[in-house]
Every structure is written in structure tokens, then in C-alpha cells.
Amino acid sequence: MSISLIFANNKRLQMGKKNKNKMYYAHSLPGEPREKWQSLEDHLKNVAELAKRFAEPFGAGDMAYAAGLLHDIGKYSNAFQEMLAETNSDETSSEIHRGPDHSSAGAQEINKRFTDGLGKLLAYLIAGHHAGLLDGQANGACLHRRLENLNIPDYSVCPRTIYESIPKVQLPAQLTKRDSPEVLAFRLQFFVRMLFSCLVDADFLDTEAFMNKKNSSLRGRYDSLTELYDKVQKELNSIIKNSPDSLVNRKRREVLEQCLYKAKETPGLFSLTVPTGGGKTLSSLSFALEHAKKYGMQRVIYVIPYTSIIEQNADVFKRICGDDAVLEHHSNFEFTEDSYKAQLAAENWDAPLIVTTNVQFFETLFHYRTSKCRKAHNIANSVIIFDEAQMLPVDLLRPCMAAIEELALNYKVTAVLCSATQPALGKSDEFRYGIEGIREIINRPDDLYQSLRRVMVSRLPVISNVELAERISGNRNRQVLCVVNTRKHARQIFDAIQDKTGLFHLSGLMCPVHRTEVLDRIRLALKEVEPCRVVSTQLIEAGVDVDFPVVFRALAGIDSIAQSAGRCNREGKLGNDGKVYVFMPENANPPGYLRQSAEEAEGIIRNFDDILSLKAVHEYFKNLYWRHGNQLDRHQIISRFAEGVRSCNFPFKTAGEDFRMIENGTQSIVIPYNDEAKRLIHALKASDSRGVARKLQRYTVQVFPDVIKKLGLVALEAVHEHYYILINDHLYKPDIGLDWNDPYFRNIEGNIC
Numbered sequence: 001m002s003i004s005l006i007f008a009n010n011k012r013l014q015m016g017k018k019n020k021n022k023m024y025y026a027h028s029l030p031g032e033p034r035e036k037w038q039s040l041e042d043h044l045k046n047v048a049e050l051a052k053r054f055a056e057p058f059g060a061g062d063m064a065y066a067a068g069l070l071h072d073i074g075k076y077s078n079a080f081q082e083m084l085a086e087t088n089s090d091e092t093s094s095e096i097h098r099g100p101d102h103s104s105a106g107a108q109e110i111n112k113r114f115t116d117g118l119g120k121l122l123a124y125l126i127a128g129h130h131a132g133l134l135d136g137q138a139n140g141a142c143l144h145r146r147l148e149n150l151n152i153p154d155y156s157v158c159p160r161t162i163y164e165s166i167p168k169v170q171l172p173a174q175l176t177k178r179d180s181p182e183v184l185a186f187r188l189q190f191f192v193r194m195l196f197s198c199l200v201d202a203d204f205l206d207t208e209a210f211m212n213k214k215n216s217s218l219r220g221r222y223d224s225l226t227e228l229y230d231k232v233q234k235e236l237n238s239i240i241k242n243s244p245d246s247l248v249n250r251k252r253r254e255v256l257e258q259c260l261y262k263a264k265e266t267p268g269l270f271s272l273t274v275p276t277g278g279g280k281t282l283s284s285l286s287f288a289l290e291h292a293k294k295y296g297m298q299r300v301i302y303v304i305p306y307t308s309i310i311e312q313n314a315d316v317f318k319r320i321c322g323d324d325a326v327l328e329h330h331s332n333f334e335f336t337e338d339s340y341k342a343q344l345a346a347e348n349w350d351a352p353l354i355v356t357t358n359v360q361f362f363e364t365l366f367h368y369r370t371s372k373c374r375k376a377h378n379i380a381n382s383v384i385i386f387d388e389a390q391m392l393p394v395d396l397l398r399p400c401m402a403a404i405e406e407l408a409l410n411y412k413v414t415a416v417l418c419s420a421t422q423p424a425l426g427k428s429d430e431f432r433y434g435i436e437g438i439r440e441i442i443n444r445p446d447d448l449y450q451s452l453r454r455v456m457v458s459r460l461p462v463i464s465n466v467e468l469a470e471r472i473s474g475n476r477n478r479q480v481l482c483v484v485n486t487r488k489h490a491r492q493i494f495d496a497i498q499d500k501t502g503l504f505h506l507s508g509l510m511c512p513v514h515r516t517e518v519l520d521r522i523r524l525a526l527k528e529v530e531p532c533r534v535v536s537t538q539l540i541e542a543g544v545d546v547d548f549p550v551v552f553r554a555l556a557g558i559d560s561i562a563q564s565a566g567r568c569n570r571e572g573k574l575g576n577d578g579k580v581y582v583f584m585p586e587n588a589n590p591p592g593y594l595r596q597s598a599e600e601a602e603g604i605i606r607n608f609d610d611i612l613s614l615k616a617v618h619e620y621f622k623n624l625y626w627r628h629g630n631q632l633d634r635h636q637i638i639s640r641f642a643e644g645v646r647s648c649n650f651p652f653k654t655a656g657e658d659f660r661m662i663e664n665g666t667q668s669i670v671i672p673y674n675d676e677a678k679r680l681i682h683a684l685k686a687s688d689s690r691g692v693a694r695k696l697q698r699y700t701v702q703v704f705p706d707v708i709k710k711l712g713l714v715a716l717e718a719v720h721e722h723y724y725i726l727i728n729d730h731l732y733k734p735d736i737g738l739d740w741n742d743p744y745f746r747n748i749e750g751n752i753c
Contacts, residue, residue, distance in 0.1 A: 024076050024157070027210055028084045037084075038210045040075050044162060046209075047071060050202035055195060057298075057381040058411045059172040064198045066166050067125045070110050071199060073162065074102030077153030103127050104146045105155045111147055113163075117648045118171065121188065123147060124652065125196045129203055133196060133368040133656070136649025144649070174410050182638055185645035189652070190406050193365065197376035201348045204374065218341045222352045225300070228321050229289040235320045236282060248572055251451050252279035255442065259283040262441045263290035267297075267414040269405070269438045271389075273422045273445040273614065275452040276566040281313055281387075284418055287441065288383040291414055301384045302355040305391035309543030313387070314355045327351035329360055349375040358392065359661045365403045366637070368656030380411040388543075389417035389425070390559045390621070393661055394593060397625070398433050398633035401425060405435045416441070420566070421559045422614070424621035431625050433632060446614050454569040455551075455578035457561070457612060459605055462584045465489075469496035472533050472552065473503075479525075479532045482552040483564045485594050487537055489554070489585060491736060494535045502531030506540055510737030511671045512698045515539070522546060540567065547571050550579045557597030558604055558620040562612050582611075600624045635659070666702040669716065670725045671732055673699050681725055688720040701738045711740055 026043035029036050048068030055064035074080065079100040107127035111119040120136075120143070127146045128134050137144045175187050209216040236256065243249045255278050262270070263286075272287070274280040288300040302317075304310045314328040329346045345351045361384075364376050384407070386392075392400050407413035417425060417438065422445075427434035442448055463471075472480050472493070484490050487507045494505045504522055506515060525532035526547060538556070540546070541563035547570035553561050561582055569578025582605065600623050601611070608616040625632065633639070635658040640651050672678045677699040683692045708716065708724060715728040726732060733739050 024081060025084055026072060026075055027207060028088045029211065030088060040072065041159065041162070043206060044069050044072055046206040047199070047202045050205060051198045054198035054202060054377045058194060060191070060195055062167040062169045063122065064195055066110065066169055067122050067195065067199050068202055069162055069166055070106040071126045071129055071203065072102060072106065073109060073158045074105030074153065074155050076155040076158040077102065079153040100153050102153070103129060104149055104152045107143070107146055113166065114169070118169070120648045121192050122195070124192050124650075125199045128196065128368070128370070129199055130370065132370050133193070133373070133652035135651045135653045136644055136647070138654070172410070181645050182642040185641040185650070186402050186638055187406060187410070188645065188648070189641050189650045190365075190403070192650070193373060194377055194380065194411065197373050200370045200374045201377060204347070215344060218344055219350060223322070223325050225289055225292050225297070225352050228325055228352060229293055231321050232282070232286055232289060236286065247451065248277060251448060252283070255279050255448070256283045256286060258442055259287035260290055262439070263287045264294060265439065267291070267295055267408070267412065269408050269435060270414065270416045270441055271422055271438050272416050272418045272441045273420070274418070274442065275420045275449050277454070277570065277572065278448065278452055280418055281316065284385050284387075284416060285317070287416065288385055292383050297381050297383055297412070297414070299349070299352050299354060299378065299382045301349075301361070301379065301382055302387060303358055303361045303384060304355065304387045305358050306388075306542035307357065309387065310355050310357060312543060312545070317353060317355065321353060325351070325353055327354045329354060329356045347374060349378040362396070362400055362403065362661060363659065366399065366656055366659040368653045379407065380413065383414045383416070385416045385418060387418045389419045390421050390423040392423070394624070394628055395631055395634040396659065396661060399637045399659065401433065401435055402638060421562045421612075421617045424618050424625065430622055433625075449614055453576050454572050454574070455565050455576070455580045457565065457580045457582060457610070460581050460583035462586055464586045465492050465496045468552065468583065469493060472535070473497050473499050477533070477550050479548055480550040480552065481534045481536065481540070481546070481548040481564070481567055483536050483538055483540060484554040484585065485538065485556055490535050490537050494736065497533070497535070502533055504532070504534045505736050506534065506536035507737060508537060508539060509701055509739070511673055511701055513673055513677075514737060519544060519546070538563070545570070549574060552581045552583060555582055555584050555598045555601060556594060557624070558601050558611060558617055560597070561601065562617070565612060596627065597624060600627065666704055667708055667724065668700040669703055669708070669738065670696050670723060671699050671701060671738070672726060673732070684723060685719055693723070703738070707740055715740070
């Protein structure tokens with residue numbers, strides 16, 4: 001179906017009696033006279049102009065302008081003006097949380113003024129511009145109830161000039177094409193989200209410019225993408241000039257040359273298939289900057305699955321481009337007083353080069369809260385690099401792919417899917433949910449793979465923990481990495497190895513600071529050619545730069561096996577003779593999705609001599625995605641939007657709550673690991689500070705609720721009801737981390753009456 005939306009005839013508002021000399025205000029200033037407050041008319045016009053500028057890259061400037069003009073007309077009420085006069089305080093402590101409803105007025109007004117559903121689409125923006133996007137219709141709070149609410153403060157003194165300034169608007173042509181209900185619904189709700197972002201950011205920025213001029217002055221003033229391009233090219237020229245003439249370096253130059261050549265092609269969807277060690281990071285950045293410069297794009301966004309890779313890449317980019325040019329935005333990043341400008345930029349992503357996580361990026365496009373959605377409009381007209389694209393979550397793959405495709409089709413985005421193990425995301429007869437029109441940047445990716453191949457993968461039969469421990473600790477394997485699928489299995493293998501000389505353990509039961517220290521010791525042992533045997537969960541696959549001659553990998557998905565293989569002969573010192581052994585653990589099958597991916601990998605191992613070849617990888621992902629079918633959208637987000645397309649009743653709030661990329665139900669235990677952790681714990685007890693809590697994330701271990709219950713008050717101290725501090729030192733070991741099965745703890749527990 002299509003939605004034809006035509007500007008409705010203006011209806012004259014019944015104007016109440018008003019005092020022509022009375023001034024109406026949007027915001028007050030604490031302790032300042034009215035003469036210094038911001039007039040409401042100025043605020044409406046400022047927000048309208050800003051929102052229009054933000055929406056113009058995707059052809060919706062006039063629609064954003066209309067929403068901006070009407071978003072706060074509910075403040076033309078005596079109730080709101082009296083509240084301002086009484087409080088004369090910052091709106092964040094009064095108007096938003098305790099003030100009278102002022103957003104329903106604008107939502108109702110815009111809904112009346114535009115027909116055929118357009119008014120309702122724009123009403124979502126205004127009704128939710130403080131609290132977030134609402135569901136169209138629900139048992140509780142929803143847009144329908146807001147539009148039907150007759151008990152809102154009288155705003156009839158709103159000047160006629162505001163209504164006369166509303167432009168005639170219609171949906172962009174690409175959104176009125178005849179498509180299936182699913183496609184049309186997704187495009188319409190996505191369009192509402194992008195417009196919502198424009199309005200929210202414009203509202204925040206204009207309010208900030210009036211109420212906090214210091215913060216406002218810190219925004220913007222970045223190097224242009226052209227200046228960043230020049231810095232990156234200078235760095236690359238230096239690397240090429242000073243690098244020895246080797247096969248690897250020649251292949252890296254070829255990758256860079258092909259990236260720069262393909263950057264001249266028209267915007268859209270690309271893939272970049274480069275093996276580990278092929279120079280993918282800087283080559284993809286060069287593609288992005290060259291492409292953005294040629295087509296007038298406004299920023300480059302790097303989207304990465306793991307914070308460890310983000311930190312590595314961000315450090316490289318900052319060294320080349322300067323700290324101020326790169327916004328690093330993820331849960332582990334600590335904003336300091338010196339990085340306050342970056343903290344502001346994280347609110348709306350107005351920096352030229354952004355490095356962020358899959359979680360941050362996709363929740364921006366699917367969440368309902370204003371703080372999450374605010375930055376979405378700045379994704380338009382950008383180049384987006386999806387590093388390690390195979391790590392897109394399978395149970396959310398359909399909505400993620402739909403968002404990537406929609407950005408490329410209608411929001412002037414170029415997206416690049418980067419991976420050594422490129423997932424089969426293209427549309428085909430076998431995979432009808434795939435994306436059309438993906439162009440590969442590398443001319444002959446199979447030849448590149450063969451040139452940079454460094455390992456041979458062998459399959460071992462079912463192997464017991466004791467036998468595996470013997471292989472790891474044997475004299476032939478002085479330096480060896482063993483990667484398994486669960487914390488429990490890692491601990492079993494570690495305990496089974498008798499000779500602990502040069503033996504290391506890594507798992508999520510160690511806090512991040514502890515893991516970093518252990519990794520530093522591992523790298524030193526590898527460098528000094530000392531015995532170094534590591535038993536780890538798959539966390540070591542997450543972009544950790546280590547180089548072992550031998551790697552054992554418990555059976556898992558082909559992409560996970562490839563990641564482990566990337567830790568083997570990483571520098572190519574052994575030619576192509578790195579040894580990777582894939583084994584089936586005895587009585588240690590991986591759970592859930594890991595088991596399904598391992599089963600698909602078994603089929604690939606049976607049918608392909610080289611399981612890491614591009615053909616094998618493609619076959620693996622094709623079979624994996626086909627097998628999951630409807631589970632590629634586990635919460636049925638796309639179909640739920642389609643259900644309400646005829647009435648424009650979209651479940652923004654409930655879909656936003658369901659779209660969670662991290663969904664494991666775990667809770668955090670804070671470990672008093674060192675003096676810094678103890679200082680932060682003391683500060684947390686004194687004040688429930690989000691800043692302190694964020695810094696403590698590097699000292700936390702994630703466990704399931706049953707572990708919290710088991711440890712209880714004997715081992716944990718609850719702080720502010722939702723933080724748990726470990727108080728039993730015996731339960732955290734320097735070699736393995738948190739161990740709630742410690743005999744000393746069990747003995748104490750057994751003595752409790």
C-alpha cells in the first residue's frame with residue numbers, strides 16, 4: 001500500500017482573549033529577571049530552523065520545521081507560565097518532570113493539520129520529545145491516549161503567526177512507493193525515528209545555547225574530513241616508505257590501492273574482505289575519507305563489536321588524526337574533565353570521526369528514549385564501517401540488515417561490511433532476507449586470502465580434558481593457546497594441567513583490569529620466547545593482539561575458529577605453517593546458539609579441505625542463516641511494525657525495549673582488585689554517582705542472579721540496592737579470578753545456622 005499525504009486546509013484556531021503585552025517564555029534562568037528569559041516564540045523558531053537543517057540530508061527539512069514550530073506550543077498556557085514564574089529554575093528539575101503537560105498540545109495540533117496519517121506520524125515526534133517515542137496504541141501510555149486527551153492546559157493564546165509559518169509538506173517520494181506492508185512499515189517508522197532525532201537534538205541544542213553557553217561554545221570546531229584525510233595519507237606514505245619489501249607489505253599496499261580506487265564509486269553498500277594482517281583498519285579508513293570527500297559526506301563512523309578492538313583502533317586514529325578529531329563512544333570509555341568536549345559530542349555524534357560499538361549504533365536506531373535516539377540524524381550522509389561484520393547478532397540480524405539497507409537507500413549513507421570471514425549477507429534464493437547491491441572492494445579476495453594464508457587447520461577427534469592438558473603442556477608446545485567455549489571448561493583444563501610454569505588462564509570471571517595485566521604478562525613471555533601456555537574462553541578472540549605458533553580451538557562456528565586462527569602465526573614468521581587444531585570436547589558441548597553454530601561448522605569441516613577458505617565461510621553463513629529462519633528476528637520487530645502500518649500505530653516503545661543486543665540477564669559484582677578499585681568503592685558508598693559506577697566497570701565480573709543469591713551477605717555487600725561489592729577476599733584468586741566454589745567459603749557457609 002502507499003500513503004498519499006496532502007497538506008490539509010488550515011483551520012482557524014479559536015483564539016482566546018489575550019493580553020497583547022504579555023510575553024510568553026520557553027525557559028527561565030535561575031535567579032534572573034524575566035527580561036533575560038528566553039521567549040517562547042524565539043525558541044520555537046530556533047528549534048524549527050535547526051531541525052530543518054538536520055533533516056535536509058534526507059529530504060525532510062520542511063517536515064522537521066513544522067514539528068519544531070509546534071513542539072512546545074503547549075507552553076502558551078497559564079499553567080506552564082505560572083510554573084516557570086514559581087520555580088524560576090532549570091527546566092530539567094521542574095518543567096520536564098513536574099511541570100504541566102505541554103507536549104500533547106503540539107501533537108494534537110499537528111495531527112489535526114495534516115491528513116492521511118502524516119499528522120499522526122509527526123505527532124509521535126512532538127508527544128515524545130521529552131519522555132521518548134510512544135507506542136501508537138497500547139493499554140497504558142500511548143500516542144492514541146495523548147491525541148484524545150481533552151484535559152490539557154489551554155494554549156489558545158499561541159500567536160497566529162506560528163500557524164501561518166507552517167510549510168506545506170509531504171512525505172519524500174521514496175517513502176510512498178508501493179511496497180509490501182513490511183517494507184513500507186519499516187521505512188515509515190525509520191523515517192519517524194530520524195525526524196524525531198532531528199527535533200530532539202534541535203530542542204536540546206537551542207535550550208543549551210540559552211541556558212548553558214559554556215557547553216554550547218564547546219561544540220563543533222573540528223578538523224574537516226579533508227584535513228583528516230591528509231593526515232591519514234601522510235601516515236600511510238610514511239608506513240609504505242619505511243616498511244621492508246615483503247609479500248605481506250606488498251599485499252597491504254594492494255589492499256590500500258584498491259580501497260582508494262573503489263572509493264570513487266557511487267555511494268551505497270560495499271564489502272571489504274581482507275584476511276587478518278592485511279591492513280584492513282587503515283585501508284578502510286582511507287576508503288571512508290576518500291569517499292566522504294568526493295561525495296560531500298559529513299562524517300565517518302566505525303562500528304565495532306568489541307570494546308577491546310575499539311580501544312585499539314581509536315588509539316591508532318587518535319595518534320594519526322589527533323585526540324580532538326576522534327570520538328570514542330562505548331561503555332568502558334571514561335570521560336574526564338579534559339575530554340568534556342568529547343562527552344558533549346557523545347550526546348549527538350557531531351564529531352567527524354566516531355568509533356563506537358554495535359550496541360551503541362543499533363540501539364540508536366531502534367530505541368525509544370530521547371537520549372538514545374538524539375544522535376540518529378547525524379548518521380545520515382555518513383560513511384559507516386562495520387568492522388567484524390560477522391559479529392552482528394544472529395537473533396537481531398533481520399532488523400540490523402534492514403536498518404543498514406534503509407540508511408543506504410534513503411539517507412545518503414555508504415556502508416562497508418568489513419571482515420576476514422565475510423558473512424553471507426547478500427540477497428539470494430537461499431537467503432531472501434539478505435541485502436541487495438553489495439559491491440566487493442577487493443578485486444580477487446580469494447587470491448588475497450591464499451597470499452596471506454598463515455595456518456593449517458587440522459581436525460582432532462573427541463578429546464578428554466586430561467588428554468588435552470597433556471597436549472598443551474607437552475615439551476613440543478612451549479607456547480600454545482587453547483580456546484574453549486565456556487568459563488567452566490576453561491577452568492577444568494587449567495586445573496588439569498599439572499605443570500603451572502608459564503601457564504595462564506583468561507575468562508570473564510576475571511575483571512577487565514586483571515585480564516589486561518595477565519595479557520601484558522602473556523605478551524612479554526611470547527616476546528622473550530619463554531614458556532607460555534594459555535587457556536582462555538573466546539574473549540581472547542576479540543581483537544587481542546597475540547601471536548602463538550600453535551592454537552587449539554574447541555569446536556565452534558567457523559567465524560570463531562577463524563578468530564582463534566588469527567592468534568596463530570599472526571606475524572607470519574612461520575610462513576604458512578602455523579598449527580590450528582579443532583577438537584571436540586568430551587562432555588563439554590557449547591550451549592544454545594554456540595551449539596547450533598558448532599553443528600554447522602561440523603558440516604563444513606566434513607566437506608571442505610580448507611575450512612577457512614572464502615567459499616567455506618560463505619557456505620557456513622548461508623547454512624547458518626537459513627537454519628535460523630524466523631529466529632533472525634527473535635522478537636518479530638519487523639512484523640510487529642507491519643501490523644500497524646495502515647493506522648500508523650507503531651510499537652516504538654515496546655520494540656525499543658525488546659531490541660537488546662546484550663541480553664544475558666547477568667548482574668555485576670565489583671571486585672576490590674587494587675587500591676584504585678577500593679578508592680572508587682569508597683566513593684560509590686558515599687554517593688550513588690553514575691561517573692563512579694562507570695569507572696568501576698573495569699573492576700566488575702558478570703554473573704547470573706543465582707550466583708548473587710548463593711554468595712549472599714556472607715560474601716557480598718549491597719550498596720544503593722543495585723551494586724554488589726565482593727567482601728570475601730578468598731573468593732577472588734590471582735590466577736583464575738572469581739571462584740565461588742572455594743572450599744574456604746563453603747566451610748564458612750556450612751557453619752551458618
